[in-house]
Each structure stands twice: as structure tokens, then as C-alpha cells.
Amino acid sequence: MTRLSRYLLPTEKEAPADAEALSHRLMVRAGLVRQVGSGLWTWLPAGWRVHQRISAIVREELDAIGALEMLMPVIQPAELWKRTGRYPIEELFKLNDRRGAELVLAMTHEEVVTSHVAQIVRSYRDLPLILYHLQVKGRDEPRPRAGVLRTREFVMKDSYSFDRDQEGLEHSYARHIEAYDRIFERAGLRWYRVAGDVGVMGGTGAHEYMAPCAAGENEVALAPGYAANVEVATAQAKPVELPAALGAPAALDTPGATTIAAVGGLLGLEAGAMLKAFPVHVEERGLVLVMLRGDHRVNEVKLAAALAAPWRPASAEEIASAIGPPGFIGPVGAQLPVLLDAGVADGPYVTGANLADTHLRGVEPGRDFAYERVDVRSVEAGDLVGGAPITIEPAIEVGNIFQLGTRYSKALGASFLDEQGAEQAIWMGCYGIGIARIAAAAVEQFADERGISWPAAIAPFAVHLVALGKPGSAERELAERVYETLREGGVDVLYDDREAGAGEKFADAELLGAPLRLTVGRRTLESGEIEAQLRRGSVALAGIAPADALAAVEELCRSLA
RNA sequence: CGGGGCGUGGCGCAGCCUGGUAGCGCACUCGCUUUGGGAGCGAGAGGCCGUCGGUUCAAAUCCGACCGCCCCGACCA
Numbered sequence: 201m202t203r204l205s206r207y208l209l210p211t212e213k214e215a216p217a218d219a220e221a222l223s224h225r226l227m228v229r230a231g232l233v234r235q236v237g238s239g240l241w242t243w244l245p246a247g248w249r250v251h252q253r254i255s256a257i258v259r260e261e262l263d264a265i266g267a268l269e270m271l272m273p274v275i276q277p278a279e280l281w282k283r284t285g286r287y288p289i290e291e292l293f294k295l296n297d298r299r300g301a302e303l304v305l306a307m308t309h310e311e312v313v314t315s316h317v318a319q320i321v322r323s324y325r326d327l328p329l330i331l332y333h334l335q336v337k338g339r340d341e342p343r344p345r346a347g348v349l350r351t352r353e354f355v356m357k358d359s360y361s362f363d364r365d366q367e368g369l370e371h372s373y374a375r376h377i378e379a380y381d382r383i384f385e386r387a388g389l390r391w392y393r394v395a396g397d398v399g400v401m402g403g404t405g406a407h408e409y410m411a412p413c414a415a416g417e418n419e420v421a422l423a424p425g426y427a428a429n430v431e432v433a434t435a436q437a438k439p440v441e442l443p444a445a446l447g448a449p450a451a452l453d454t455p456g457a458t459t460i461a462a463v464g465g466l467l468g469l470e471a472g473a474m475l476k477a478f479p480v481h482v483e484e485r486g487l488v489l490v491m492l493r494g495d496h497r498v499n500e501v502k503l504a505a506a507l508a509a510p511w512r513p514a515s516a517e518e519i520a521s522a523i524g525p526p527g528f529i530g531p532v533g534a535q536l537p538v539l540l541d542a543g544v545a546d547g548p549y550v551t552g553a554n555l556a557d558t559h560l561r562g563v564e565p566g567r568d569f570a571y572e573r574v575d576v577r578s579v580e581a582g583d584l585v586g587g588a589p590i591t592i593e594p595a596i597e598v599g600n601i602f603q604l605g606t607r608y609s610k611a612l613g614a615s616f617l618d619e620q621g622a623e624q625a626i627w628m629g630c631y632g633i634g635i636a637r638i639a640a641a642a643v644e645q646f647a648d649e650r651g652i653s654w655p656a657a658i659a660p661f662a663v664h665l666v667a668l669g670k671p672g673s674a675e676r677e678l679a680e681r682v683y684e685t686l687r688e689g690g691v692d693v694l695y696d697d698r699e700a701g702a703g704e705k706f707a708d709a710e711l712l713g714a715p716l717r718l719t720v721g722r723r724t725l726e727s728g729e730i731e732a733q734l735r736r737g738s739v740a741l742a743g744i745a746p747a748d749a750l751a752a753v754e755e756l757c758r759s760l761a
Numbered sequence: 762c763g764g765g766g767c768g769u770g771g772c773g774c775a776g777c778c779u780g781g782u783a784g785c786g787c788a789c790u791c792g793c794u795u796u797g798g799g800a801g802c803g804a805g806a807g808g809c810c811g812u813c814g815g816u817u818c819a820a821a822u823c824c825g826a827c828c829g830c831c832c833c834g835a836c837c838a
Contacts, residue, residue, distance in 0.1 A: 707799050
């Protein structure tokens with residue numbers, strides 16, 4: 201029943217005052233979602249149709265790679281999470297039952313799925329295996345935001361692959377890449393698959409699927425043939441002009457100039473002509489001096505990867521006692537390892553002299569200090585990849601795929617016997633997709649000043665049929681017949697049969713964003729043609745004769761798919 | 762967790778500074794008119810002013826505590 205007069209579609213002329221992100225404003229205004237609490241959302245009927253259409257695409261593509269759908273519980277014993285060491289995670293919702301037993305609200309399902317596999321899988325003959333489900337996840341987010349983009353409860357498709365070795369894992373991973381590429385393509389998004397950070401999970405590979413949009417929380421570096429999360433992106437730095445070389449470093453009087461900006465101002469130098477020292481304390485290694493070009497910034501994710509150990513910025517005391525006066529430290533003469541960022545080219549730079557109120561000019565890496573080369577800076581717009589300048593766009597992470605290895609299988613005893621009868625740990629991968637984020641990203645990417653403009657594949661309705669004229673009029677009777685014809689023909693049609701003005705109906709149709717709008721009114725009676733209009737583009741469509749309505753609409757829908 | 766802002770009918774807001782028993786627009790109900798881009802006239806319904814406490818003859822308004830929500834940052838396997 202999709203007569204608007206009998207449907208729940210609470211459209212609003214004005215967005216809630218606290219809604220800022222475009223998708224937040226439009227999804228509420230279009231009557232798709234309503235907020236229950238911070239980061240907690242109800243999907244109203246039309247919104248849920250979008251959600252379901254996305255889920256259907258996800259299911260089809262996962263089934264196509266042989267993944268098996270199942271369903272695991274949201275509430276789980278805390279014990280499982282203690283065994284994998286994830287119980288202390290702050291975002292994990294913890295609760296107790298009436299007897300005081302400790303439970304959690306699952307944020308993902310590695311623990312449960314792995315414990316099942318540990319019990320069920322015995323032999324290499326049982327592998328490989330890909331299991332998935334669509335299930336609610338709970339996360340005690342420090343800051344829910346932007347409507348449905350970052351919430352405390354959300355439906356996620358998560359799949360898990362189980363293989364006998366790394367080669368098998370890589371194969372399952374590759375299959376997921378195929379499925380994911382098709383899913384995001386079919387959903388009609390603008391998307392990128394980017395290299396991701398493997399993080400502390402210690403996996404061997406990770407990619408993120410990113411949908412560029414203004415409300416995105418991540419940043420993606422893009423160049424022709426290149427896409428990476430800025431957390432891990434690598435690019436060739438824009439060159440800077442450096443002064444003439446000196447035979448040896450020479451001291452400069454720089455009283456009180458403890459920052460790059462201050463030194464630059466004092467000496468009339470641009471930041472890129474200086475070297476910035478970033479002293480860090482690395483676990484089991486001690487103090488290390490990281491040197492970057494003055495205009496570059498340390499990327500903490502890349503630094504963590506380069507150091508391969510936990511680290512923290514050195515304290516002022518450590519700097520003063522082991523290196524020099526804070527604000528004036530540098531690599532020349534420093535008695536500690538120096539890591540030189542890849543963005544630093546050969547040439548003379550100005551840098552701290554390890555003496556109060558003093559810098560050195562003419563400092564040349566290699567000649568004046570020994571170093572180990574690392575790549576730990578954040579790339580910037582205009583840096584080069586393959587000779588082309590990169591751009592940096594905000595994006596929302598709509599999916600991720602991750603090679604887990606044996607972290608969970610070892611913790612939970614998921615193993616199998618190989619052909620030789622030897623027990624082996626199972627190699628795992630995990631793969632997530634946020635359904636709501638796909639919907640929100642599509643809203644963000646394709647909305648215009650009139651409202652949402654859905655990709656046809658995930659629109660709540662394929663056709664929005666607007667009936668004009670008074671109830672009981674000849675045009676209304678015609679509209680009724682068109683509606684029944686389309687409905688019986690299996691078209692997803694929303695029929696606006698309300699008693700409302702034409703402007704209101706058109707505005708609601710444009711806000712809700714179905715790809716095709718049909719209008720039946722007095723003009724239809726006069727011309728003998730139903731007016732057809734696409735939500736996207738401004739191409740005028742030929743009218744449709746009422747007798748041909750079903751065939752013509754089916755043809756139009758096919759052309760939009 | 763740090764910084765900022767906001768809680769008054771379904772939505773958007775005014776009233777608070779200067780205390781005196783709540784108002785506007787939209788939406789809603791009924792009637793008449795209107796009917797291809799968010800209509801007109803008339804008549805209505807709807808609010809423990811986030812909660813608790815304090816000050817006062819009197820609190821939406823002043824004071825305190827708490828709760829909730831939003832934004833920026835931190836965080837986000």
C-alpha cells in the first residue's frame with residue numbers, strides 16, 4: 201500500500217535546528233529517519249525501504265562469492281571478549297543480567313563467529329568458509345554525529361573468512377574486493393577503494409571503501425590512478441627553494457625563536473627551508489629524533505607504522521637533558537638516532553643548534569648528520585603522485601576489508617588438521633559494510649537545492665506518481681487507473697493521492713528524490729499524455745500515453761538502472 | 762574528556778536582560794472558496810516553558826544542581 205494518503209511520510213519544510221550535515225537535514229526532512237536519542241535512530245517506512253534495497257544488493261553480491269548468511273546475537277557473554285583481550289575497549293557497551301553475569305553489546309562479531317568455527321571446523325576439508333550476517337552493532341561512541349553517519353547503534357553487514365593459510369586468506373580477500381566493488385558500483389555511489397591502516401590489529405592488509413562527501417570524517421588523497429587514506433598516503437613533496445650551500449653549518453642568533461614560524465619570521469625564510477625536530481620516546485628504544493621539513497606535519501599513523509612500536513612525544517625534561525634546550529634542538533651533534541622524513545630533499549636547511557637562542561644554517565643531511573630515512577609526514581594537496589598533483593577530499597568510510605591473520609583463531613582455539621594430521625591455526629579475514637552510511641553518502645553526493653536525488657538502485661520508490669485536481673475529478677480517476685496499472689505491473693510506485701496543492705506535492709516529490717516523477721492532471725486530459733520527469737538532469741521527456749503507461753515506465757526504469 | 766551553544770505545542774522561533782500566569786509562522790481540525798509549484802477567508806484544538814530544588818506575595822523569566830541534545834577538538838581496532 202503506497203498511497204501517500206495512507207502512508208507515513210512525515211516531510212518537513214524546515215530541518216531540525218540541531219541538524220547540520222546535509223544528509224542529516226534531508227533524511228529527516230524527507231521523512232526517512234527520526235532521532236530517538238544521541239546516535240540512536242528509527243528508520244521510518246520510506247527510509248527503511250532504502251535500507252532494505254541496499255541490504256538486498258549486499259546479500260546478492262556476497263551470495264555470489266559463496267558467502268553464507270546467518271545471524272548471530274547482539275548480546276554476548278563478556279567471557280568471549282575477555283579471551284580475545286577486547287573487553288577493556290571503552291566503546292564496548294557492557295551490561296549485567298539480573299544474576300549479575302557480565303554481558304556485552306557486540307560491536308562486531310569476530311568473537312562469536314570464531315568460537316563457532318572453533319567448535320565446528322575440524323578438518324582442512326571444511327575450509328575455506330565465508331560467513332556473514334546483517335546485524336545491529338552497538339558502539340558507545342564518544343561523539344555520535346551527523347545524523348545517521350556516526351551512530352551508537354547501526355546495522356552492519358559483517359563477513360568473516362576462514363582459510364587454511366595466508367594464500368587462502370588472500371584469495372578470500374580478493375573475492376571480497378570483487379564483491380565490494382560491485383556492491384558500491386551497483387548502489388550508484390561515487391567511491392574509492394583505498395589502502396588503509398592495518399593498525400594495532402597487526403594484520404597483513406587492509407582496504408577501506410570511501411565515498412567522498414562533505415560530511416565525511418576521513419580524508420582521501422586522490423590522483424589519477426591513486427587513492428589512499430591520508431593516514432597512510434605517500435606522495436612526493438612540493439619542492440621548496442633553498443639558499444646557496446655552505447661549506448659547513450654556521451650559527452645564527454635567534455633569541456626566543458622557538459617555533460618554525462618565529463624563526464622564519466626572524467630570518468625571512470619560508471617554513472620549507474627549515475627542518476623541524478620532533479623528538480619521540482619509543483618503547484624499548486628510547487629517544488629518537490624525527491626530522492621533517494618545516495612546513496610539513498607529522499602523521500601519527502604513519503609514524504607508528506614506521507617505528508613499529510608504541511611511542512609518545514618526548515617530554516620537555518627528556519628533551520632538555522638528552523638533546524638540548526626545547527625550541528632549539530636539531531640533528532647536528534645530537535647523541536641519538538635521527539629519522540629523516542622522505543619529504544626532506546638534499547640541501548642546506550636551517551635547524552636548531554641544540555644551544556639556547558641559536559639555530560644553524562647550511563645544515564645538509566648526510567654531511568652534517570647521519571640519518572635513517574622514513575616516510576612519516578602527512579601528504580598535502582598539490583604533492584605529486586606519478587607526476588600528477590593530488591587533491592584531498594573528505595570522505596565517509598562505507599566499507600572496510602581486513603586480513604586478520606590468526607589473531608582471533610589463536611585466542612579462541614580455531615584450528616584444523618591438515619593432510620598430515622598436524623593442527624594449524626585458521627587464517628581469518630573480516631569485512632564490514634555500513635548500510636546506513638551508504639544511504640547517507642548517496643544523499644550527500646547527489647542532493648541539490650530541491651532535495652534528495654537517489655541513485656535508482658537504492659531509491660525508496662522507482663516512481664513518484666503525482667495526482668492533481670480535485671478528488672473525484674476525471675484526472676483523479678485517470679491517476680487511479682495509472683496507479684493500479686503500475687502497481688499490478690510490479691512497479692515500485694508511490695502514489696500521491698493526498699488532498700494538497702500541486703506545489704506541495706511537487707516539492708515533496710523532489711525532496712524524497714525518486715528517480716522518476718509522473719504527473720497526471722488536467723493537462724493530461726487535454727494532451728492525452730502523462731507528464732514524465734527525471735529527478736536528475738533537465739532533459740524533458742516525451743509524454744506517456746496512459747494506455748502505454750506500464751510499458752513506458754518499465755522502459756524508463758530500465759534506462760535508469 | 763576539553764571548549765562552545767541550545768532545551769518554550771509536531772517543526773522553526775519570540776518572550777527571559779527589566780518576575781505579574783505564554784505568543785508568532787508553518788503544520789493540524791471544521792466550514793466555504795481555490796486547484797499545475799509549498800493557496801484565501803472564517804472558526805478551532807493543542808504547551809507539567811527539560812527535571813529537581815531555592816529566592817519571592819508571585820518564576821518560562823532570577824539563583825543552584827542535575828538531565829538531555831548539537832557543534833568544534835580529542836577519540837574512532
